[in-house]
Amino acid sequence: MTTNDLAPIIEVKNVVKSYGGVRALDDVSMTLRPGNVHCLAGENGCGKSTLIKIISGVEQPDSGEIFIQGKLQGRLTPLGAILAGIQVIYQDFSLFPNLTVAENITITSQVANRASFFSPKKSKIDAQKIVKELGLNLDMDAKVESLSVSSKQLTAICRALVNDAKVIVMDEPTTALTHTEVGYLFDVVKRLRERGVALVFVSHKLEEALQVSQDVTILRNGQHIISGLAKDFDRESLTMHITGRQVNESREITAPIMTVQPLLKVLNLTLGGAFEDVSFTVHRGEILGITGLLGSGRTEIAEALFGVSPARSGTIEVDGRPVSIRSIQDSQKVGIGYLPEDRLTQGLFQDKSVGDNLIAASLDNHRNKWGFLISNSVARTIQEMFTRLRIKAPSSLVPVRSLSGGNAQRVVLGKLLANHPRVLILNGPTVGVDVGSKEQILSLLRDEANNGMGIIVISDDSPELVAVCNRVLIVRQGKIVDELSGSNVSVSRIQDLTTA
């Protein structure tokens, strides 16, 4: 199936866009053809989002040309882009949680048509039509806030199609989906291709992107690195072009320090409705992976250990001493640190300095008896974290906003480490993180483990688990059903066991 001879729907030619003095896009071109999926890849901050914003009319380029179906566009506005059939499905879906599925699907086309009145009945009929065409099953009257992530995404796709989309841009569509749901999404993508829709697929999950795409465009630091056919690329060459260097993603682990008493010992931990009879140990210097489907109870186990929602029964021992964890204060006292989902991308005060951010979570350690901060000890900790994490910044005084994605994520980790945790629990540490920064985070985790910390990584990214974990626990329906160790830790074993 070669559709490359078909006339392109959109041609972006030599686009340049600067913010202040920074070149976000420098001479970038891209061609979208009907029925093709175009993979747009690059590290965080490489200019992908800027390019999407230009295609969707949210931003205007400084120079360069945009052709839509052969016609040169003057000034493209958001509404103009929608009317031309360009739809963006944002990572957060941009749905209205308080409105029904039917309303969400039809409301943007109503806005585009400049309608004055709204008929719930007609909206339901229009929405149902699209849902049927795609062969989906969605409850039209359900409020979007009550839907699962994958249903929300399908709602967003249907909404794009109601507007008669010729181009659909999907920004990180698979980040929040499970394996089965990703497969389902790809079926829908196939049906969209058959309708002659051109798709842009933005993803950090390179295998998936290659599997679903026909064309590839790679950006790095706003530069257009390469464009070509997806079949001419593989994971390695893609990674090479994206990062501009050789990236090591292979398994690299060091044996933990085996002591009589493990660092953390969990026995028969149970919380009704979430998980039951969970037992495991973590030794010093060990990285333990916990994986399972969304809703399997993996997050709940971590939250119980951190005291967010404590377990009903079971025992937790740290260094052989039983501890009671009923609250976050309890867990912090015994030295457990927790990084919630998405925090690597969200948990920072962007306009505050690197130093202020590093110290933000551990201010209590630097109080004198009157409650004032001891500036010497604050400065020492900041300096220690700054060097230990090898943060690349002119100084600890620059705002976090000015850092690259990978360095900002080090600051988040530094914030946690400044509390000197003995056990560090990370929930989805590299969700939405590009391939280069991911490698750096994983090597940072290895360093901390080598310094004697016990680390628990909760993730559904199997390659990442394989890369750093000594052992991997599989959680299904709130129970630990399997434990992989040594040479058994492989991507295929993990994926088979989680979905079994």
Added chain:
Amino acid sequence: MRNSIKLPFGSWSRLRGHNNEGILALVLFALVGTISYLNPVFFSFSTLFSTMRGSIVPLIFALGVLIVIISGGIDVSFAAIAIFSAYTTVKFLNDGAIDPGLLGITLIAVLFGLVLGFFNGLVISLFKLPTLIVTLGTQSLFKGILLAYIGSRYIANPPLSLDEVAKTNLVTIIGEDGRGAYLHVLVIPAIVLALLIAWMLKRTMFGRAVYAIGGDSEAARRAGFPVVRVQIFVYGLAGALAAIAGVMHVTLGRNANPQDLVGNELDVIAAVVLGGASVFGGRGSVLGTTLGVLIIQVINNSLILAGVPTAWQRAAVGILLIVGVGIQALSAKRKTHSRSTSSIASKVLED
């Protein structure tokens, strides 16, 4: 099998309504029942009509506040706008000895209300400022301008046409003891406005835009809604409704006092929140708001009958406000909890 389980749940959720309107109605009935049982004098046409009369002004205020709250904001300047618009209109008409009738007076007041409301909206949406602080500021600003530049004197003789309306009743029932129950004619515009706003919120794209912006304003912007324009219009509309309420207040009280209304905003906000409007935006209905207004009226009335000092009425309204917000927070919490357990349950079912 499935139907037999589903049916009672279905009818229960229908009874509850989208924003717990059914529960509010039950609360209102229970309240009336209990008070009537304790004090049989309460259960009469006289009480019914006086509750309705007492609800006219708060209901119209509440409609404006409801729209603002759905859009994700809050307005505490409505009482100041109301008394500013009504007092200014009455003063100018009296000074010029003009009497354009109730409709004419209302229209002039609405113009004032629109201008002040638009001012709120412009400041909020153009400078992206927090709505509570802006309207707190404009509340003082409007009242200050009123007292300093327009007048601070009590006007005991508003235009005669208002006096006529004040004495007009829709229904009059004379009881056996010779005491009358009178339903005031101004309940008609209040009901008409409520129906109009309900229709506007449900059936116009403007109404949907208000819900959309309250649900997720960034998503609304991306969907192509003119967010700034809608916001400005929301505050303008709230100002206009406040002005209408102000004229009604002056009419019913047969005097215009520049010191009135401001300070009683809490009753209205409590009614709207109790009526199921979410303080986080995106949720709320005219029916719920109406029930909320009635509940607060009934409680205030019955406390008067029971001889409770007015200071305690303020406390009662405060408690209701907290209860209203508390119920919202609890049900939001329960929703997320049941979602996480149901996702586990559905996974179990799949296997």
